[in-house]
Amino acid sequence: MIRDQARMDDLLQxxxxxxxxxxxxxxxxxxxxxxxxxxxxxxxxxxxxxxxSIPEEFGGSELTTxxxxxxxxxxxxxxxxxxxxxxxxxxxxxxxxxxxxTAEQKQRYLPKLATGEMIGxxxxxxxxxxxxxxxxxxxxxxxxxxxRISGEKRYITLAPIADLYTVLARDSGERGGDGVTAFxxxxxxxxxxLGDPMPAMGQAGxxxxxxxxxxxxxxxxxxxxxxxxxxxxxxxxxLNKQRINLSALSLGPAIRMLDEAVAYAKERxxxxxxxxxxxxxxxxxxxxxxxxxxxxxxxxxxxxxxDRGEDVVMDVSLCKYFSTEMCGRVADRVVQVFGGxxxxxxxxxxxxxxxxxxxxxxxxxSQIHLLNIAKNLLRQ
Numbered sequence: 302m303i304r305d306q307a308r309m310d311d312l313l314q315x316x317x318x319x320x321x322x323x324x325x326x327x328x329x330x331x332x333x334x335x336x337x338x339x340x341x342x343x344x345x346x347x348x349x350x351x352x353x354s355i356p357e358e359f360g361g362s363e364l365t366t367x368x369x370x371x372x373x374x375x376x377x378x379x380x381x382x383x384x385x386x387x388x389x390x391x392x393x394x395x396x397x398x399x400x401x402x403t404a405e406q407k408q409r410y411l412p413k414l415a416t417g418e419m420i421g422x423x424x425x426x427x428x429x430x431x432x433x434x435x436x437x438x439x440x441x442x443x444x445x446x447x448x449r450i451s452g453e454k455r456y457i458t459l460a461p462i463a464d465l466y467t468v469l470a471r472d473s474g475e476r477g478g479d480g481v482t483a484f485x486x487x488x489x490x491x492x493x494x495l496g497d498p499m500p501a502m503g504q505a506g507x508x509x510x511x512x513x514x515x516x517x518x519x520x521x522x523x524x525x526x527x528x529x530x531x532x533x534x535x536x537x538x539x540l541n542k543q544r545i546n547l548s549a550l551s552l553g554p555a556i557r558m559l560d561e562a563v564a565y566a567k568e569r570x571x572x573x574x575x576x577x578x579x580x581x582x583x584x585x586x587x588x589x590x591x592x593x594x595x596x597x598x599x600x601x602x603x604x605x606x607x608d609r610g611e612d613v614v615m616d617v618s619l620c621k622y623f624s625t626e627m628c629g630r631v632a633d634r635v636v637q638v639f640g641g642x643x644x645x646x647x648x649x650x651x652x653x654x655x656x657x658x659x660x661x662x663x664x665x666x667s668q669i670h671l672l673n674i675a676k677n678l679l680r681q
Contacts, residue, residue, distance in 0.1 A: 302609070309368055316348065319376075320379045328652075331382050332652060346416060351417035352390065352417075354396070360416060361411070361415040366545060374556070377553025381504050383506075386459070392543045392546045394459075396540075396542065401538070402525060405522070410465060420465070424468045428453060439453065439469070441519065446520060448472070453514070458509050460510035461497065469536060478533035478537075482525070483533075483535050493513070493514055502655050548620040548621055548625070550660075552596050554632075555596070555628045555631040558589075558650065559586065563577075566582055569642075585637060596624045618677075621664065622667050625661045626667055629660070629661060632654045635654075
């Protein structure tokens with residue numbers, strides 16, 4: 302649902318200008334420094350990207366699902382690191398608080414998340430809890446005035462640099478999603494230790510890391526929504542929307558890679574003519590375009606359905622599976638079009654090839670989503 306077309310057109314134009322004038326010229330710098338430069342972060346703040354999904358009463362833009370998808374499609378036609386830093390607050394960094402936070406929690410955190418003064422992250426994955434997100438070993442034991450949390454989180458995007466962590470911990474012996482509580486813990490919480498950034502194959506500038514909880518005291522007021530045992534459901538509600546966002550975040554890089562491949566195919570000559578004249582090269586470009594437009598249609602229709610209040614449980618799995626797999630296939634074809642230039646550093650294609658690979662793992666692997674789709678089909 303687009304509420305004001307003129308306003309939306311203006312936002313999309315400003316995003317395109319940011320991508321063209323700020324993001325793309327700084328891509329190599331981000332890769333080399335493994336961080337988003339302060340001047341670029343300031344431009345993100347001016348753009349308002351941190352608060353795109355946050356309610357207007359807390360300083361955000363409160364974009365609808367469709368509006369946010371359109372914004373992310375434009376915002377991600379540059380290095381993937383920008384979307385992790387500048388877009389996470391508009392997704393999993395704030396989603397649980399928006400959905401289920403108490404009035405006090407919303408007032409305390411959402412204004413700071415909306416401006417980027419604070420960076421939020423979601424801490425679910427553990428050494429024994431990946432695709433099986435209910436297999437949590439991190440424990441929250443009730444004590445006077447709150448809880449004592451002990452355990453470890455792993456592969457948490459922006460953990461080394463975040464300010465606010467939505468942490469899932471098991472508060473009872475119940476299995477599955479029951480007995481899991483979400484806590485809002487700030488970076489300087491005593492007993493919470495952050496590991497060094499984990500070396501990764503891509504996404505320089507968007508570090509992932511570990512979080513260690515050594516008998517951390519979490520007061521009652523840190524419990525998300527003030528409700529014990531509802532953390533897993535809160536996260537699943539947030540991920541239901543975030544998987545649409547991630548689908549859009551996968552589309553942007555695919556569009557950029559195809560644009561680069563088309564331009565290169567026109568300038569690169571072999572056998573006395575541009576390689577764009579060869580039909581097998583044309584076929585690879587055409588296949589990329591077909592899949593990009595199919596993903597765009599699926600993402601936007603799913604976003605509209607969510608905005609209308611329809612059940613999109615299966616739709617978000619369709620989106621996430623198809624869009625992230627599509628992005629990987631586009632990356633592979635584009636490297637092939639570039640040939641040796643796509644394998645070596647310098648044109649940015651090898652960086653995209655590495656950077657988009659985790660999309661098929663984030664927020665439910667492709668295989669988990671195939672199972673979700675099958676389950677929903679068989680229930681019909």
